[in-house]
């Protein structure tokens with residue numbers, strides 16, 4: 521049976537991040553991708569030109585349609601836009617018997633807000649406690665916990681601050697630090713450092729969404745959290761290496777890099 525994975529996230533019209541990145545990642549990793557759209561963005565390689573949230577009822581209905589009939593082996597969350605949506609999604613996850621990967625998306629690569637400032641408290645107190653793995657980048661760590669990380673050594677303190685809100689595991693993404701692309705995965709007792717060479721490629725739109733969806737896909741296939749994160753890191757590293765120009769700004773990572781390996785693009 522092909523395991524089903526559900527993404528609860530915003531739509532990126534440019535196809536590089538959000539729901540579109542999630543579904544492409546799921547296809548590439550051999551699971552059946554399903555989606556709950558929380559918001560629609562008008563977005564391209566230059567930034568986010570507009571964003572519209574869906575009513576909470578529309579989000580609940582999509583989620584229930586999928587879970588009640590088809591069932592899910594893992595859930596991934598991305599852009600949730602408002603406190604109301606964060607709380608509704610946290611309640612739905614709490615009722616679901618499947619691991620949840622929470623990417624607490626705050627701002628886009630271009631600095632456009634994808635989460636209201638008034639929703640931060642709901643992320644801390646409602647969403648993080650139901651996460652199996654939380655995957656904040658360093659800006660999100662600072663917003664959520666107040667801990668500012670400027671070197672690899674400080675990532676441990678950031679992880680402890682995130683774990684204090686209750687996720688089972690924290691994956692602190694060091695993609696924004698100079699040097700190797702280093703992430704720290706920990707549950708407070710085990711510690712796994714994931715290190716990959718930094719690819720000098722500006723076309724990295726969608727890295728965070730891709731990594732979180734890849735983790736959810738691997739969990740759905742039955743891997744443990746450390747195994748799933750290691751496999752997801754390898755997938756996102758290849759996708760960043762193959763990221764390509766599209767439009768006039770930051771292009772997307774290549775979700776199909778493994779299909780294209782050895783063939784002409």
Ligand SMILES: Nc1ncnc2c1ncn2[C@@H]1O[C@H](COP(=O)(O)OP(=O)(O)OP(=O)(O)O)[C@@H](O)[C@H]1O
Nearest residue numbers: 657693695696701702717718719726727728731760
């Ligand atoms: N230039 C790069 N080369 C290799 N890996 C990278 C690069 N940039 C980011 N990564 C990796 O991509 C994953 C996502 O990390 P990042 O910190 O970029 O997340 P994010 O900030 O949520 O994404 P985004 O910056 O797209 O919003 C991490 O595993 C990170 O180490």
Ligand SMILES: Cc1ncc(COP(=O)(O)O)c(N)n1
Nearest residue numbers: 530537538628726727728729
């Ligand atoms: C709808 C939507 N969701 C999320 C992101 C962040 O993207 P990422 O952190 O993967 O680059 C985005 N730009 N747009």
